[in-house]
Amino acid sequence: MAKSVYIHIPFCVRICTYCDFNKFYIANQPVDEYLDCLIKEMSTREDKVVETMFVGGGTPTALSEEQLEKLLRAINDLFVITKEYTFEANPDELTEAKIKLLKQYGVNRLSLGVQTFDNELLKVLGRTHHSEDIEKAVNLSRKHQIESVSLDLMFHLPGQTLKQFDDSLNKALALDVDHISSYALILEPKTQFYNLYRKGRLKLPNEDLGEEMYQHLKETLKASHLNQYEISNFAKEGHESLHNMVYWKNEEYYGFGAGAHGYINGIRYGNINPVNQYIKKIQNNELPKLQSSEVSIKEQMEEEMFLGLRMSKGVSKTKFENKFNRTIEDVFGEHVKELTSQALLIDENDFLRLSNRGQIIGNEVFERFLLS
Template sequence: MPKSLYVHVPFCEQICHYCDFNKFYLKNQPVDEYLELCRQEMEHTISTFPSGPVSTIYVGGGTPTSLSTEQLKFLLESIKNTFPLEADPEWTVEVNPGSAEEEKLAMLQETGVNRLSIGAQTFDKDLLKTINRDHQPGDIETTVELSHKAGIHNLSVDMMFGLPNQTMEQWTDSLLEITRLPIQHISAYSLKVEEKTVFYQLLRKGKLPLPGEESEAAMYEYMQEKLQEHQFVHYEISNFAKEGYESRHNLTYWNNQEYYGAGAGAHSYTDGVRRVNHGPLPKYMKAVSENRLPYLEEHPVSIKEQMEEQMFMGLRKLEGVSLKEFHNRFGRQVTDVFEGAVQHLLNRGLLEISGDRIKLTKNGLLLGNEVFEQFLLTD
């Protein structure tokens, strides 16, 4: 039974060059109509897949804070009025530095939001321009200060490394800046060039000068060391948290648990079926207005796929996968189901077994995708 909810706001005032999420320029979009239909989709969803109290909510995008204060409040109130919530759910909203003014942040806190994910990416003004972000380095600290003033103290900041022409000096400077901030969580991802992005087109033309794999690995290892010095616990490949501030919502995904999804392009996992909503606004809105759930794809997840996902999602966590939990869930031992893969990866020094846990080694963290591929079972 799902205990987590993701809601997608697909509107942006500016499109980042690396972003392949479902998004549209805000100007001239039917935002109010979209929000009303999103409310209707949520009502239809909860009546079709009833749930106990929801324990985590994540409103992402796009840029949720590109909405007006009134529009965003309508969406948040729709969530509160539709889903049963636990007494103290983790409620996260993605925030863009520069588009989260004092009034909007106060409204978030008053409505029940208690965690923000701030999209900083870098503190270098030239790199911000390169990736087409619409904020300045100083806006990040201002957003943190205003969030605290509004009464929201559980703050996560997103960072990126391996950016075009990014130097180690730029990366170390950004890490120095972020560790000065009163925040509890950091998500830091290396740039992955996806199709249908500006960066992909530049890469195809040979006009995207990226750091090499060795430089990227050095940035990652330096980040591990530096954040640990500042009491950030490395608990997932790309995520670090002060003790007790791990992302409960993202742990839903990494623990391979079910979740609701609402909005254009949103994903969901209910009753053993993974679903993807229509992405284009006209298709999404037409489906909901016709009182249909707006699914583009529905995929029943086989036991084989569940076992695969349990491994390559669970191994993202530094604590790894519990051998006992795997056996309790599937009635089989990890070492039997994936005998060849486990032994191969143990021999390569990419996995280790410690007590009840099977987990990535330090080298395995650097080669995570290679490890995960080994857990795809042949038919």
């Protein structure tokens, strides 16, 4: 049975230049109808008691206070959340009134879409907040005793220098946050950045600088109060993202809302993206699924490796064997031997994990675990 839930709120006050998630400019959208349909879809689930809940987007804090409370009340009516309850938020939208609501309804973790503390780069990214909004949001979260606060930071941004990235890291650490997710910009199709790049109007730092930034990230946070537990994630002890670990451990979860994805009873599915089509499906008492497919044992084994290797601890050979009745050596032995000889993979005790170099070129390593 699934022990986690993802809820998608596909509305934003502004569309960021780099974002390829399912999102829509909130003005003139049927937000209240969407929430009614989302609540109706959530009521179809089998499990009431779940360990983790993650409300993402889009931007959940783009909702008005009334809409936010409507969603929070419905979640509390439909689910019992036993461990981690996360909301994504933009720093400038996280008003004190909204934080009070989140706290009142049991939210114990906030994930703030900061991306950078540099105001000029924030403009380039199309963000609506400024660096001072970040400190204000963190301080308000502490004031109202939100148990865990996480910041997202990006690197390898257009025009970004190592010094600018270092400055953002140090400002994040000075706020004594509990968790930092930091990742390189990826140019995704259908984004404003991608279109500008194709037209020759966007210049990215070279790949060597991107690797240098990642190394600097690891070294800086290693010397801090945060421990690396996944390729792009660092946390104080006890503040790791339990919800994201569900994905990396290849475990099942519900996905609700337009464009949401889920994985239930061996079936991976994705909901339709357009808000109006999602609403129409729900109002017609139809499932809003765009596609679904059974995940084969072969695919499960592949995913067990390239998702599990994202975690610093790596993949347990014992767990793999218990789950699939086959050893990693039996299925991937040749690849494991080659990758360990290249010092990209470390075989230690019961775990296979990425080396430092393996983390830097992780995608190349993961591709080796795709069975023909």
